[in-house]
Amino acid sequence: MQDDLTLILDDAADSMKKAIGHLEVELTKVRAGKANPQILDGIYVDYYGAPTALNQVANVAVADARTLTIQPWEKNMLQPIERAIIASNIGLNPQNDGVIIRLFLPPLTEERRKEFVKRVNGEGEQAKVAIRNIRRDAIEGIKKLQKDGLSEDTAKDAEADVQQLTDKNIVLIDKHCEAKEKEIMAI
Known part of the structure; x- marks a missing residue:
């Protein structure tokens, strides 16, 4: 039972790490005024x-x-x-x-910069949705284990761990998006 719980938490952490990695790759494709x-x-x-x-x-x-x-x-x-x-x-x-x-690469106009910022924020929102979906799947897995005999306290602790992991990754997404936004808006 405990092994299954550990597997769910590790899988959620790994999936969230992949979602962050995907966001980083997508953000590198958004040009910020210099050739890349x-x-x-x-x-x-x-x-x-x-x-x-x-x-x-x-x-x-x-x-x-x-x-x-x-x-x-x-x-x-x-x-x-x-x-x-x-x-x-x-x-x-x-x-x-x-x-x-x-x-x-033509110099970016103010309007074009704003379009790129919108695109960056859209990518960030997609990453947040992916993180939340991973959280939902992990919590569903924990609830199934609870039905199969996992104690309520252990299940609540595991759900809190998943939420903490989710919050940490959402903050990380925001930091990536803010950094890219600063890079785009810098003239």
Whole structure:
């Protein structure tokens, strides 16, 4: 019985850690005014019929604070990479010179910054919902154990532990979102 309880708590903690990790990955994709190769992480290129991550078919580098360069390992991949970037809807127009593709990141306007802050807050809210769902599942598991014979005091303590873990992770999400918001709003 105690082993099952420990398993539920460990599983909840692990799942919450994964939710925070996912949030961190999503926040790196939101650009904050300077060139960052990670904004291209979700882009897949048609590589001989198979969708392949952009960084697997080309070298992505930061040329300067506002420019990314993409140099494909095969010249015939220039067009598919260009099409994939346009289709990804990240708001950047690729400049193809026949050898490399350049992405110029325009300076962010106040309006665009606010859009990015809204997106960051949306990602944060999704992470909070995920954390709350994990909490709900863990508490349901604890209640099932209580029906199977777990003492009421132990169940209440376990539920308090889950709530404490939830609160800690919600605060962590807020800190990540605030830090990204400051980064975006800095001129």
